[in-house]
Amino acid sequence: MIPAAFTYKRAWSVDEALDLAAQGGEDAKFLAGGHSLLPLMKLRLAVPETLVDIGRLAELSSVRDEGSYIAVGALTTHHDLATSGLLGQELPLLAHAAGEVGDPQVRHRGTIGGSLVHADPAADLPAVILALDATLVARGPGGSREIAAADFFHGLFETALAPGELLTEIRIPKPAQAGWAFQKFTKRAIDWAIVGVAVQGDAVALVNMGQTPVRAAAVEQALASGAAPDAAAAHAADGTSAPEDINADRGYREHLARVLVGRALAESRSRS
Amino acid sequence: MTVNGSAVTAEVADRTLLVHFLRDVAGLTATNIGCDTTSCGACTVLLDGQSVKSCTVLAAQAEGREVTTLEGLAAAGGEMHPVQQAFHAEHGLQCGFCTPGMVMAAVSLLAENPHPTEEQVRTGLEGNLCRCTGYHNIVRAVLAASGQAEGQDSQ
Numbered sequence: 001m002i003p004a005a006f007t008y009k010r011a012w013s014v015d016e017a018l019d020l021a022a023q024g025g026e027d028a029k030f031l032a033g034g035h036s037l038l039p040l041m042k043l044r045l046a047v048p049e050t051l052v053d054i055g056r057l058a059e060l061s062s063v064r065d066e067g068s069y070i071a072v073g074a075l076t077t078h079h080d081l082a083t084s085g086l087l088g089q090e091l092p093l094l095a096h097a098a099g100e101v102g103d104p105q106v107r108h109r110g111t112i113g114g115s116l117v118h119a120d121p122a123a124d125l126p127a128v129i130l131a132l133d134a135t136l137v138a139r140g141p142g143g144s145r146e147i148a149a150a151d152f153f154h155g156l157f158e159t160a161l162a163p164g165e166l167l168t169e170i171r172i173p174k175p176a177q178a179g180w181a182f183q184k185f186t187k188r189a190i191d192w193a194i195v196g197v198a199v200q201g202d203a204v205a206l207v208n209m210g211q212t213p214v215r216a217a218a219v220e221q222a223l224a225s226g227a228a229p230d231a232a233a234a235h236a237a238d239g240t241s242a243p244e245d246i247n248a249d250r251g252y253r254e255h256l257a258r259v260l261v262g263r264a265l266a267e268s269r270s271r272s
Numbered sequence: 273m274t275v276n277g278s279a280v281t282a283e284v285a286d287r288t289l290l291v292h293f294l295r296d297v298a299g300l301t302a303t304n305i306g307c308d309t310t311s312c313g314a315c316t317v318l319l320d321g322q323s324v325k326s327c328t329v330l331a332a333q334a335e336g337r338e339v340t341t342l343e344g345l346a347a348a349g350g351e352m353h354p355v356q357q358a359f360h361a362e363h364g365l366q367c368g369f370c371t372p373g374m375v376m377a378a379v380s381l382l383a384e385n386p387h388p389t390e391e392q393v394r395t396g397l398e399g400n401l402c403r404c405t406g407y408h409n410i411v412r413a414v415l416a417a418s419g420q421a422e423g424q425d426s427q
Contacts, residue, residue: 001309002287002288002289002292004287005285005286005287006286007286008286008287008330008332031330031333034329034330035310038328038329039309039310039328042308042309051286053330053332053333055333102399103313103398103399103400104323104380104396104398104399105310105313105316105323105324105325105377105399106325106399108319108322108323108324108380109319109324109325109328109329188398189395189398189399190310190311190398190399
């Protein structure tokens, strides 16, 4: 299987990447690690005419301590997130979850930015940055702008990014509450989560329980009004619209969400 | 790109995948194409020292970089790499189709973690599937290659 023909262009700076994408028009796409985009192209589910390879933009691959928040470059690979001492110290939820993405080969190539802009609700990291109340920084021809994680995911594979706009950095506030947990249920390591849960303090986000990653608002409200973790977890599926597919029907996913949120809250509290 | 220490230069179509470049242009056919969907790991090679699935990398993405395939592991005199020797000694293969990918994934794993536990070997190889289900001997081989007695912490 090979992708449909396209024109490959390599960018050496963010500005050049934006120019190349603008020249390519609406059928241009940025290529980072390629571990979401190339499989789609091989299946002809994505048929871009131009690929702008941003894989060598070292300026976008870093993890920095900015005082109140951690700045993660969009090109940072899952492997580099998982093995970052700074993240292990300040954002263990992100480091741990990145180490659970796919398998080692995928983690060597796949990037946090690629995972977020691909916006697959079954992916791990979108829910994680939602639970962490991150801010995403995007650059386009008109300059930079910040987008709250809560406003970033618009639908299945749809984000707030405009055509030609490039996600450059993810800014994650240092958590006020220390407890965290990440749970997911898969058949094999390399499969998408059937359901997953990211917890930081009393923030709870769900993987694969709707068209986008979602906060488990009913669980968070129950916790805020003093409910015990077990009682709060019973609300994990409230307000969700879980997909149905070959792996699970809606009822099974709702059951999994309740079970995994219960486990995640217990694990999170054991760490706080 | 540099493949197994030698420069390989060729003009290829933009959509050429690294695995096709290695097999069809460089003539290195140890790297197998299995699932073609980033699942099975049969096409695993090292890109700048890290394991990657070469069915999901464009040849253009590897331009100017170092690629190592199974053919590049053995010493110049033909002596097998320690991981290859361990797969041989521990019978870490049955039909052999997954073996090149398994060996390359194991080399990358041991580079990152020279003394893994059995559990770390199992999770470290989770990106590689063996249809013969010969996992036990593969894990033994990786532990042996790391200089550890087999099954030190087996369950």
